[in-house]
Amino acid sequence: xxxxxxxxxxITEVAKLAxxxxxTAGRVLGGYxxxxxxxxxxxxxxxxxxxxxxNLLARSLITGKTKTIGVVAGDIQSPFYASILRGIADVARxxxxxxxxxxxxxxxxxxxxxxxxxxxxxIDGLIIAPCDIYDxxxxxxxxxxxxxxxxxxxxxxxxxGDSVTVDNRAASRNCISQLLAAGHHRIGMIxxxxxxxxxxxxxxxxxxLDSSLDPATLFPSWQRLFGYIEAHAAAGIPxxxxxxxxxxxxxxxxxxxxxxxxxxxxDRPTALFTVDGLTSAVAMDAITALNxxxxxxxxxxxxxxxxxxxxxxxxxxxVAQPLTAMGEAxxxxxxxxxxxxxxxxxxxxxxxxxxxxxSVAAPMFATTA
Amino acid sequence: xxxxxxxxxxITEVAKLAxxxxxTAGRVLGGYxxxxxxxxxxxxxxxxxxxxxxNLLARSLITGKTKTIGVVAGDIQSPFYASILRGIADVARxxxxxxxxxxxxxxxxxxxxxxxxxxxxxIDGLIIAPCDIYDxxxxxxxxxxxxxxxxxxxxxxxxxGDSVTVDNRAASRNCISQLLAAGHHRIGMIxxxxxxxxxxxxxxxxxxLDSSLDPATLFPSWQRLFGYIEAHAAAGIPxxxxxxxxxxxxxxxxxxxxxxxxxxxxDRPTALFTVDGLTSAVAMDAITALNxxxxxxxxxxxxxxxxxxxxxxxxxxxVAQPLTAMGEAxxxxxxxxxxxxxxxxxxxxxxxxxxxxxSVAAPMFATTA
DNA sequence: TTGTAGGCGTTATCAC
DNA sequence: GTGATAACGCCTACAA
Numbered sequence: 007x008x009x010x011x012x013x014x015x016x017i018t019e020v021a022k023l024a025x026x027x028x029x030t031a032g033r034v035l036g037g038y039x040x041x042x043x044x045x046x047x048x049x050x051x052x053x054x055x056x057x058x059x060x061n062l063l064a065r066s067l068i069t070g071k072t073k074t075i076g077v078v079a080g081d082i083q084s085p086f087y088a089s090i091l092r093g094i095a096d097v098a099r100x101x102x103x104x105x106x107x108x109x110x111x112x113x114x115x116x117x118x119x120x121x122x123x124x125x126x127x128x129i130d131g132l133i134i135a136p137c138d139i140y141d142x143x144x145x146x147x148x149x150x151x152x153x154x155x156x157x158x159x160x161x162x163x164x165x166x167g168d169s170v171t172v173d174n175r176a177a178s179r180n181c182i183s184q185l186l187a188a189g190h191h192r193i194g195m196i197x198x199x200x201x202x203x204x205x206x207x208x209x210x211x212x213x214x215l216d217s218s219l220d221p222a223t224l225f226p227s228w229q230r231l232f233g234y235i236e237a238h239a240a241a242g243i244p245x246x247x248x249x250x251x252x253x254x255x256x257x258x259x260x261x262x263x264x265x266x267x268x269x270x271x272x273d274r275p276t277a278l279f280t281v282d283g284l285t286s287a288v289a290m291d292a293i294t295a296l297n298x299x300x301x302x303x304x305x306x307x308x309x310x311x312x313x314x315x316x317x318x319x320x321x322x323x324x325v326a327q328p329l330t331a332m333g334e335a336x337x338x339x340x341x342x343x344x345x346x347x348x349x350x351x352x353x354x355x356x357x358x359x360x361x362x363x364x365s366v367a368a369p370m371f372a373t374t375a
Numbered sequence: 376x377x378x379x380x381x382x383x384x385x386i387t388e389v390a391k392l393a394x395x396x397x398x399t400a401g402r403v404l405g406g407y408x409x410x411x412x413x414x415x416x417x418x419x420x421x422x423x424x425x426x427x428x429x430n431l432l433a434r435s436l437i438t439g440k441t442k443t444i445g446v447v448a449g450d451i452q453s454p455f456y457a458s459i460l461r462g463i464a465d466v467a468r469x470x471x472x473x474x475x476x477x478x479x480x481x482x483x484x485x486x487x488x489x490x491x492x493x494x495x496x497x498i499d500g501l502i503i504a505p506c507d508i509y510d511x512x513x514x515x516x517x518x519x520x521x522x523x524x525x526x527x528x529x530x531x532x533x534x535x536g537d538s539v540t541v542d543n544r545a546a547s548r549n550c551i552s553q554l555l556a557a558g559h560h561r562i563g564m565i566x567x568x569x570x571x572x573x574x575x576x577x578x579x580x581x582x583x584l585d586s587s588l589d590p591a592t593l594f595p596s597w598q599r600l601f602g603y604i605e606a607h608a609a610a611g612i613p614x615x616x617x618x619x620x621x622x623x624x625x626x627x628x629x630x631x632x633x634x635x636x637x638x639x640x641x642d643r644p645t646a647l648f649t650v651d652g653l654t655s656a657v658a659m660d661a662i663t664a665l666n667x668x669x670x671x672x673x674x675x676x677x678x679x680x681x682x683x684x685x686x687x688x689x690x691x692x693x694v695a696q697p698l699t700a701m702g703e704a705x706x707x708x709x710x711x712x713x714x715x716x717x718x719x720x721x722x723x724x725x726x727x728x729x730x731x732x733x734s735v736a737a738p739m740f741a742t743t744a
Numbered sequence: 745t746t747g748t749a750g751g752c753g754t755t756a757t758c759a760c
Numbered sequence: 761g762t763g764a765t766a767a768c769g770c771c772t773a774c775a776a
Contacts, residue, residue, distance in 0.1 A: 014769095016768090016769055016770085017769065017770065018769080018770095026746080026747085027746070027747045027748075028747090028769090028770080028771095029746070029747060029748080029771085029772090030745085030746060030747075032769095032770065032771065032772095033745095033746090033771095036770080036771075038771080038772095039745090039746095039771095039772095040745055040746090041745070041746085042745060042746085045745085045746085059491070059494060059495055060495055060769090060770080061436075061495070061497060061768085061769055061770070062495045062496050062497065062770095063432050063435050063436045063441070063496070063497050063768090063769080063770090064436055064752090064768070064769035064770040064771085065769080065770055065771075066432050066752095066770095067430075067432045067433055067436055067752050067753070067754090067768090067769080067770075067771095068751075068752045068769085068770055068771045068772080069752090069770090069771070069772095070752080072432070074475075074496070081461070082451075082457055082460055082461055082464065083454075083457050083458050083460075083461040083699070084457075085452075085454065085457070088451055088452050088453075088454070088457040089452050091451055091452075091476075092450070092451055092452040092478070095451065095476060095477065095478055096478075099477065099478070099488075099489075102492075104475050104477070104492060104493075104496055105475065105476050105477070106443075106473050106474065106475055106476075107460075107464060107474050107475075107476045108464065108468065108473075108474070109461070109464055109465075109468070119468075120468075122428070123471075123473060124473075125428060126428055126429055126430070126431045127431045127432070127443070127473055128430060128431065128432050287682050287683075287686075290683070290686045291685065291686045293686075294686040294687075294688075295686075312682075312683075313656050313681075313683070314656075314659070314681075314682070314683030314687065316660060316663075317656075317659045317660045317662070317663040317664075318663075318683065318687055319663075319687075319688065330452070383753095385752095385753055385754090386753065386754070387753080395762080395763085396762070396763040396764075397753090397754085397755095397763085397764095398755085398756090398762070398763055398764075398765095399761085399762060399763070401753095401754065401755060401756095402755095402761090402762090405754080405755070407755080407756095408755095408756095408761090408762095409761060409762090410761070410762085411761060411762090414761085414762085429753085429754080430752090430753050430754070431754095432752090432753080432754090433752070433753035433754040433755085433768085434753080434754050434755070435754090435768095436752090436753085436754070436755090436768045436769065436770090437753090437754055437755045437756075437767075437768045438754085438755070438756095438768090439768080745776105746775100746776080747774100747775085747776075748773105748774085748775080748776090749772105749773090749774085749775100750771105750772090750773085750774105751770100751771090751772090751773100752768105752769105752770090752771090752772105753768105754767100754768085755766105755767085755768090756765100756766085756767075756768100757764105757765085757766080757767095758763100758764090758765085758766095759762105759763090759764085759765105760761100760762080760763080760764095
C-alpha cells in the first residue's frame, strides 16, 4: 500500500533494502540500462514498500532537462490567454511535461523578470506572447543561451524562434469588406497604436497606403487596423479618420470613453469593428448604455469570439481565433525543439473562423452601393 | 553589458575570475553569510561580466526549497479558475515564487497524476480544487509527506490543509429568498448531484429537511441546492421536485438539454436559478433559443458573475464570488505555511457580493404573496 | 548484468 | 572573513 513516512525516501534506501547498488536501483526505477528480472522485482518491491518517489530536481540537475516549459502570458485571466494556456497544458501533460506560468501584463519590465525566473528554473523551453516585438534583447539572449522559444500571437522581429499566429490583416480586411459590402461607409474602430513611433493614426494610414510598411513586422492590433485600411482602399471608399479612435493598450476605461464618444457623435458610424475581446466587451457595454439596437442602429463585427456573442439578442458576428489549437500547436512545436528538432524556424499561421451571426445589416437610410 | 555566451556559466567560473573561492562567490551571489565589501565588488563584477545566472535547481536540491507552488485547477479555461489563478500568480510573483500549473478536468485520476508530478518536482506547497472531497488518500499522503495544502472552493473532509471558500449555502439561500419574496413560487434550478450516494434529489431533499446533513461536508453545488431547499422551507413554500433538473457535472450538452426541457414545460418555472458559470451560459442560450424575455417571461439569478451579465439587455442579477481575492488569499495562506507557520488550520470563507441588476421581476399574473 | 566512483551547481559546515 | 570539503539525490561512465 506504499505508506510513506517522512517524505525523504532516496534511491539509496531503496537500493539498500533491495540489497543492490544504487546504480542498479537507479536503472530499474529510472528505466534505463539493463537489469535482471530478478532485481527489477526486488527493487520495485522495495520502492513500493518505502513509498519511493524520484526527486526530479536531482535528475534534472544531471540530465540538464527539467521537462518543464515556461509560459509568459499577458494576462491569464483573459479568455484569450486562458484558452491558449489550456492548449499548451494539454499537450504538455500528455508528454509528461510541466508548465511554469507567469503573467507579463504586457509590461516589458515584468516580462523581463518572468523570463529570468523561468530561465533560472532551467525550463526546457519558453512559450511567450512577447510585449515588445522590436527590441527584445532578453529573448535573443535566451535563444543564444540555448532555450528554444515559441512565440504566440506576435512575432519579435528577427528572433530565432518559432511562432503561432493568425493572419490578422486578412481577417480584419475580410470583416471590413463585409461591412462595406453591406453598404456601410462609416465604420468605426477603436485602434491601439500605443507604440507606433510617430504616434498618430495619420502617419500609419499614409504608410499603409504607400505600401512602405511590412505587415509581418507589426503588432496584431496594428495588423487589424492595416486590414481596415486595405479594405477601404480596395473598395475605393475614403476613410474618415475621426472614426478611428486611438487608445492606449489594454485599458478598459480609456476604451470605454473613446467608444462612448465615437458612438455619441451626431454623425456616428453605422457600423463598428472591435479589435479584441476587451474592446468587444467595452463596445457592448457602451451600446447598451446608449440604447442602440443591433443591427438596426449599428452593425457590429468583433475580433475574438466570446461566449455571450451566441446568445446576446441577434447574435454577434465575430472572427474566432482557434485559441486552444494555437496553444496546442505552440506546445507541439516546443516539444519538437526540445526533442532536438533543429530545422528551420516555423511560423504557423492558423486559420481563424468567421462566425456569421445576426449583428450585421444594411445601414438605415442607406442606398446599397 | 553582460553578454552570455554558451549558457553554462557556473559559480565556479565566477569565483575563478574574481580570484576567490566558490564559497565566497556563493556567499555574495546567494546573499548569505558575510563577505568583505572588497570581495563583494569583485565577485559581482565577474558575475556581471560572465553573465552569470544561478541554477535554481542546484540551489533547491540542497536547500530543499524550490520556491515553486503547484496548482491543480479544474479547468484553467473557465473564467472561474482563470481568475483564481490570476490571484495566486500575483502574490506568488510578488514573493519570488513560481507557479506550476495543471488541470484535473475534475477527474480524480488526472488529479492523481498531477499531484504526483508536482510532488516529484518538489513544489513547496500545493493549492488545489480537489475533485473528491470524501476520499482523497493522495492528498492526505501529500500532507503527511510534509507538503502543505491549501484547498480552494471545496474542502476534503478531514484533510489537514487550509481552505478558501465562500458560503455557498447562504448565498444560494439569499438568492432564492429574493425570488420568493418577489412572488415566485416556481423556481427552476439545474442541480449537480453526480456523486450523491443515493443518487437522487428526493433523498437529498429529505436529508436536508430532517437536518441530518452537515453542509460543511458537501460539494459547493450541493451546498447551493441546500440553500435552495432551506429558503423554500423558511418561506413555507413547497418544492416542486420536477423543477430541480439533475445533471452530471460540467457537461454543457446535458445541462442544455435539461434546461431546455425545464423551460419548455407548459407549467414552466417563473424564475430560474443557475448554479455556476456553465449553467448560466447554457441558460442564457436556452432562454434566447426559446425567445423568453427577461424578466417578463422569466426571472433569473445566476451564481457567478460573468462579464456579459452587465450588458445583456436588462442586466442579469448575480452572485459574484471574489475570485482573484480567493486566489490571493490561498497563495497568502500557502506562503505563510511555507515560511513555517504551523498554527491551526485556517478555513477562510470570503464574502460574495450580490450584484443586483434587472433580471428579477414579479411573476406575470401572480399575486405578490 | 552489476557495482564503484565521479560529478551536476549549489549551499552548509567547518576549520583557519 | 575566508576557503577547503562534504553534502543534496540522482545519473553516467567505466570497470568488473
